Amino acid sequence: MKDENKKSKMLSIVKEKKASDISTYIIVATAWAVFEILIANGMISSHMKGLLVPMVYYAIAAVGLNLCVGILGELSIGHAGFMCVGAFTSVMFSNIFAETFPAPVRFFLAMMCGIAFAALFGFLIGIPVLRLNGDYLAIVTLAFGEIIKNVINALYLGYDKEGVHASLSAPVVLDAETGKMLINGPLGVTGTPRDANFSVSIVVLLISLFIVQNLMKSRDGRAIMAIRDNRIAAESIGINVTKFKIYAFTISAAIAGAAGVLFGHSISTLQSTSGNFGYNISILILVYVVLGGIGNIKGSIIAAAVLYLLPELLRGLSSYRMLIYSIVLIVMMLFNWAPSVRDFRSSMWMKIRRRKEN
């Protein structure tokens, strides 16, 4: 009797795993449908409408960071830096080719461009740092994020018939007729076509989810998780630790880059300020990952959505806003991490499932 119970329990765990993947897609698709209906019926304020795209790109960044922190087990505090790289490279692409391609093609190519550059930076950082064990990645990514933000903030970049002009100290002088300013120092990039809307962002989120969730179930994903769980044992069964660490970190950076592309194309003026790409934003994304549950992809998305929208929805409460926000943070942390709550949750799930089966 006891054995049978155990067996059914185990079977339900398998089912739960498969169901959990699909339920993530369903949650995202439902959220999309609900918001689209609300928009169509005019039941949503224009302020709220403006929050939807940021909500989605932070969720994408959180999915990317969760691959690095939760699946690979390496701490990164520089994902805003990868967003910054993705945002600026893609926005420059869109500006240069503003008239060359029709909007959807241009945005697709800009997306590829932003992802490729973010991935390249992730790869280049990963090569030296991921050979080491310990917290070096956190230190280096923190520095990287700040450096890239400040360099772009000081960069003047433009081109004319004589070629590309760049300067880190003074605005570049361009030929009046053929010249085009790409990055105007602290003023950033202006006049970007606003190609990113809510639906496109949702599609990008679904693709990132698809990549991360499928990766976790493949041989590469198992190798990555094995490294997280025990590096020495992973080596002893012939897993190339450095290779898989760099691989996972590069994908993680690329996904953050995709979030950056959406960021850059959702506003017409993109500036490399601390409020946009500073370490505070990296920490913010990390908060979404930790509170959503490290290694729990679905949790990251829910946490990003709730925690991004909450401070905005609570504006009416003025001074109580941050108080409530912090209480929500604590409740979420307990819900995801306190052992007694976790036990309670799993036993509740078990009860619900049993009731369904009977």
Place this chain on the structure above:
Amino acid sequence: MALLEVNHLSISFGGLRAVDDLSFSIEKGELYGLIGPNGAGKTTVFNLLTGVYSPTEGIIKLGDTDITGKKTIDINKEGIARTFQNIRLFGKMSVIDNVKVALNNSSEFYYGSLHGILHTPKYHRIEKALEKRALELLEVFDLDKERDVLASNLPYGKQRKLEIARAMATEPKLLLLDEPAAGMNPNETAELMNTISLIRSKFGMTILLIEHDMKLVSGICERLTVLNFGKVLKQGETKTVLNDPEVIKAYIGE
């Protein structure tokens, strides 16, 4: 021809000679024991054999290949798999995934990263075969009922078994077991002895064993090397070695 040949192996850490002029050879299919008091250098020998440390002097040959100073992952690909004194499983992965990940280097179950991300028909076909192979291995070790349990939630004896199953999944020529009976009660030790003889009968595996448990050693090992302070104290047939006065002295004192 010997499967493993170790010639004049030495390693120094600063002034300390942890292993000093060690030579032995293991025939194919043999169960060879490496014993000695605490701090004799047994685990250091394992770390030398698996490429964790590079020897200061000496040569290690597996079959015809010289594996001295090679990297851990290359040595595993050459055919040496090991378990650890303090169990090192992939704790947050399921039991079956622990075995599947050890099959990663098998060319039979290879598919490209893109297949893995896109879950193409090739992925599904190979994952199915992989699952079957992993289950077969788990069945041998009587772990198939726990296939979806997290490895860290297994009882101690089963964790040890899973570690051996994982090492076996890499299809080694030589299996190194580092104190497999450490921390086990007599029942678990007896079961472990069964498991070890099962591996030998079923897979014809050659095994090098480090052990403290004399009952286990005298029960299953054919030949022994006794280490003391990094040097060979005695080598030979289990019975003669264990009755040697010098060995008894090193273990129990005078």
